[in-house]
Structure formats: C-alpha cells, structure tokens
Amino acid sequence: MDIKEINVENGRSDVIIAFDELLQLKNLEKIHAKRCELLRKIFEVELEVTDSKFNNESQTIVVKLPKLREVVLEELENLNYLWKNNKWRQLELPNLTRLSIHNCNWLDDVFATSMVSTFMQLQELHVTHCRFIKVIVHKDDDFERIVLPCLKSLKLEHLRYMKGFCLWEKEFLLPSLSTLVIKQKVIETNEGFIDIGEQDINSFIITNKQQGRHFGSQEDE
Known part of the structure; x- marks a missing residue:
C-alpha cells in the first residue's frame, strides 16, 4: 500500500492505525490528526489481533515505519498516548x-x-x-x-x-x-x-x- 500521508480531521475512531495495518504502511511519511474527539491512541500496538501470524507469543514482533518523519497532533481532547510497546509487539520509528x-x-x-x-x-x-x-x-x-x-x-x-x-x-x-x-x-x-x-x-x-x-x-x- 503506497500511502505517504495520513490526514485525519474530525474522525470517529479511537485509533488511527491498527497493529495489523502497520505492515502495509512502509512508505508512510507523515501523520496529521486534528479534532478527533474519540481518538485515544495513534498506533494500536498492544492489540490482540486475531490473525495467526501475530498471535505467536514465543517471539517479539517488531514493526518499523522507516519513512515516517513527521507526526502532528492537534486538538485531540481524549488522546491518552501515542502507543505502548509491550513484550510481544513493538513499534519503531527510526527516522522520525x-x-x-x-x-x-x-x-x-x-x-x-x-x-x-x-x-x-x-x-x-x-x-x-x-x-x-x-x-x-x-x-x-x-x-x-x-x-x-x-x-x-x-x-x-x-x-x-x-x-x-x-x-x-x-x-x-x-x-x-x-x-x-x-x-x-x-x-x-x-x-x-x-x-x-x-x-x-x-x-x-x-x-x-x-x-x-x-x-x-x-x-x-
């Protein structure tokens, strides 16, 4: 999926990117979220997804967004955190x-x-x-x-x-x-x-x- 920018304004979801969508966003360069009143996190890393390729807890799964350089968050009244890594699933933004x-x-x-x-x-x-x-x-x-x-x-x-x-x-x-x-x-x-x-x-x-x-x-x- 060749998505370079994600711009969300007045969205109705509690998360912008679910964990099982991260692998499809290797070319993502920018995220801009504004006035999303239900948004609580930017990346869903700790989600227990149903896809079997993510359910093996014998090893840590690390997902990188290598091209993501800019994150701008504005007027997100209920945002609790950007993301939370855990023992089994981790997100890295090496070029932010x-x-x-x-x-x-x-x-x-x-x-x-x-x-x-x-x-x-x-x-x-x-x-x-x-x-x-x-x-x-x-x-x-x-x-x-x-x-x-x-x-x-x-x-x-x-x-x-x-x-x-x-x-x-x-x-x-x-x-x-x-x-x-x-x-x-x-x-x-x-x-x-x-x-x-x-x-x-x-x-x-x-x-x-x-x-x-x-x-x-x-x-x-």
Whole structure:
C-alpha cells in the first residue's frame, strides 16, 4: 500500500492505525490528526489481533515505519498516548524527525524510556497547551541514561501541571539542543510550585534535585 500521508480531521475512531495495518504502511511519511474527539491512541500496538501470524507469543514482533518523519497532533481532547510497546509487539520509528503535540489535554506524557531508541533522529519536539501532561518521558524499564542525540528544538509551552522533562536521578542528555522555549510553565516540587521562567530545564531539574527538592509527589518517583 503506497500511502505517504495520513490526514485525519474530525474522525470517529479511537485509533488511527491498527497493529495489523502497520505492515502495509512502509512508505508512510507523515501523520496529521486534528479534532478527533474519540481518538485515544495513534498506533494500536498492544492489540490482540486475531490473525495467526501475530498471535505467536514465543517471539517479539517488531514493526518499523522507516519513512515516517513527521507526526502532528492537534486538538485531540481524549488522546491518552501515542502507543505502548509491550513484550510481544513493538513499534519503531527510526527516522522520525518532528513530533508536534498541541492541545491534547489528557496526555500524561509523550513517550516511555523503553521507546527512546526509536527517537534517535528526532530533531523537533514541541508540546503546547496540553493541560494535564506531567512529564515528557516516563520510566517503564531499567536504563542507564536517556540520550536524544539529534534533538535541536524543544518547546514546552502552557503546560500548567508539568513536573519535569523526566523524573529520576539518572542522566539525560540533549547534546544537539540549540533552541529551548519554555513559556508559562510552573513545576511542582515538595516546596510548592516554582515558575522556572526561561531557565534551562535540564540545569533547573538537576540543580534543584541536588538541593533536595522533589518534583511532583514522592510516589511519582
């Protein structure tokens, strides 16, 4: 199937791409979803499909979308997450360079530590007006450190309840970062809410952890 772009506006489904459709989308380059009030996830990875070729749980099935470079998500009021990998089914986006999320209020986070390897080419990460987002990266496995080697532009705007880029003691690195925009954001600590203004988010989180502040509640860490 030679589909290069998926544009969905005012759709009525709770998912854009089911797991058994991923193998047919090797040429997909862009996804743009807007104002889909029932949409809860972008990719259905954890679905227990009925096709026997996907039901063998003796091995992990990894599906790649090698040409997907851009994902833009706007005004998806009920979006819970982009996708969730599991032990048997995993999705990789090895050449994704731009991820933009705007006004997706029910997102808790953008991706998990187990997905970081799929963001090695990510250059732009923009998250704006997502009311209840708490972190960008949440921990779901053991790891040494988080590295996004190609990320050049990070914009976090109007994220009222965001607690931090990530919430753990281990190192995270953004070596190529040249543009950092943080607007109208406060971070919750054990000493109350702090407006970090235009400070570098990496330095702010690391420095304040060293000073004994905790981000979010203790159980979140």
